[in-house]
Amino acid sequence: MTHSSAQNQQEVKQIFTDFLEKKQMRKTQERFAILEEIYNIEHFDAYSLYVNMKEKNYRVSRATVYNTLELLIECGLVKRHHFGANFSVYEKAYQYRQHDHLVCIECKQIFEFCDPRLQNIQQMVEDIYKFDIAYHTLVFRGICEACEQKKAASANTTPQIPSDA
Numbered sequence: 001m002t003h004s005s006a007q008n009q010q011e012v013k014q015i016f017t018d019f020l021e022k023k024q025m026r027k028t029q030e031r032f033a034i035l036e037e038i039y040n041i042e043h044f045d046a047y048s049l050y051v052n053m054k055e056k057n058y059r060v061s062r063a064t065v066y067n068t069l070e071l072l073i074e075c076g077l078v079k080r081h082h083f084g085a086n087f088s089v090y091e092k093a094y095q096y097r098q099h100d101h102l103v104c105i106e107c108k109q110i111f112e113f114c115d116p117r118l119q120n121i122q123q124m125v126e127d128i129y130k131f132d133i134a135y136h137t138l139v140f141r142g143i144c145e146a147c148e149q150k151k152a153a154s155a156n157t158t159p160q161i162p163s164d165a
Contacts, residue, residue, distance in 0.1 A: 009039055012077055012094045019075035030060045034068045038078060043089045043110045083110070083139060100138035106147035 016035055020027050037053060038044070044052075050065040069090060072078035079093040083103045089110060100118065102111040118138065126133050143151070 005039075008094060009036060012039055012092075015077060015094070016072070016075060019071070025071075030058065030064050031068050031071070033058050034060065034065060035072065035077070038072070038090070039092050039094075043081075043091050045087075045089055049090075081137065081139070084141075098135065100140075102140050102142065102144070104144035104147055105141050106143050109144055109146075111144070 012035060013032060016032070017027060020031070034049070034053065037049065037056075041049075041052075046066055046069055047062075049069075050060070050062050053060045053065065069078060069080075073080055073090075077092065077094055078090050079096070081089045081091070081101065083089055083101070087108075097114070098119070099112045099114045102113060103109075104111075118136075122133055122136055125131065
């Protein structure tokens with residue numbers, strides 16, 4: 001862990017501590033373990049986070065993971081993205097850098113990208129519609145290069161039926 005990520009860990013822990021104190025909620029070891037795990041990974045879904053925690057021998061229930069995620073969203077440390085029907089993905093939100101997503105409809109992999117031209121479009125939309133945009137989300141769904149290559153490879157190995165048969 002680099003110095004800046006160690007510092008981020010301390011800062012998010014303090015933000016979460018302050019949030020829990022303000023709401024008069026318990027500051028449990030499990031909640032902070034979940035927070036730490038989240039800040040060591042990229043995009044994740046709630047179930048895989050739960051599985052990761054269990055594999056690391058944390059004593060957390062599925063309900064604790066889901067409830068803690070809701071608290072972290074409420075206090076602004078986690079963002080939830082809906083990338084399809086019943087397909088929610090989460091990511092850390094502290095020191096969030098505006099970015100957008102490409103989601104592969106085959107393998108479900110998520111790719112982040114940032115293109116300054118989108119900021120120009122956002123500014124243009126604000127000017128035209130007199131609308132102060134706080135943030136935006138843009139998701140492109142398609143097939144990633146690896147899945148396209150797999151499809152092409154399987155198409156090339158599919159036996160061909162002779163046309164005169």
